[in-house]
Amino acid sequence: MPAVSTIHRQGDLVHPELVCADLAGDCDFYAQLFGWEYTPGVVGPHYIATIGGMDCAGLAHTVTRADKVPTGWGPYLAVDDPDHVCKIIVECGGNVAMAPRNIGEFGRIAFAADPFGAVFDLWRGGPVPGTHVIGEPGTICMAELITPDIEKSKIFYSTIFGLEFAHHSAGDTSGFGTVDTNGLQLVISPRTTESARDRNRWLVYLGVTDVAITIARAVELGGVLVRPESTVHGQRTALLGDPHGATVGIVELAAQT
Known part of the structure; x- marks a missing residue:
């Protein structure tokens, strides 16, 4: 790990x-x-x-x-x-x-x-500085901010934390910003709908070995599919809803060679 x-x-x-x-x-x-x-x-x-x-x-x-x-x-x-x-x-x-x-x-x-x-x-x-394992199945791999204004959000988080976001174009949208922290990626993305599920918020993404299999298992356990499997920011991802309404992202990890 x-x-x-x-x-x-x-x-x-x-x-x-x-x-x-x-x-x-x-x-x-x-x-x-x-x-x-x-x-x-x-x-x-x-x-x-x-x-x-x-x-x-x-x-x-x-x-x-x-x-x-x-x-x-x-x-x-x-x-x-x-x-x-x-x-x-x-x-x-x-x-x-x-x-x-x-x-x-x-x-x-x-x-x-x-x-x-x-x-x-x-x-x-303190002596415990944070989570002990990252970038593995079942652990955090990425966090994404959904916001109505990417530029204002970049300024806010840059001012607070001193982060420098790289800007990426994304077709006909306003693009998105990324920064690597602690070996993990923070992403700022535009809000694209008025859905309650797509409100202004931070999303946490956990690693999985296979997105499709994880979706099927989550549904079997009483969860729901919020955003279908797709490639987002160059990674295979999906959004799941747990049985009690919380949304969690999953991201497929590269196979170990």
């Missing part, structure tokens, strides 16, 4: 987490879909998903966010000083859903939203 750096730059994608109302039901769904096992988190009700004994994701009940953050998957992004970054977020037109707080040895976290309402989390790691 790819080694994960214990020293993160500002804006690195360090951990995916699901906020949900049915914690037991979602734990069971993702365990059967990705083979996850679980250990109790520090602030409950909360679980850390593991693969091969290595942390790969978090699942938290909505009460852990005081119902201030919408349900669904989202990314934790690394920061050196959550308190200072929260001030910059507000100055740049975003808002802080939950002020910075300490979570034991895990460090200090905060929950925020950009000017268009997309929610993301901040993490200043």
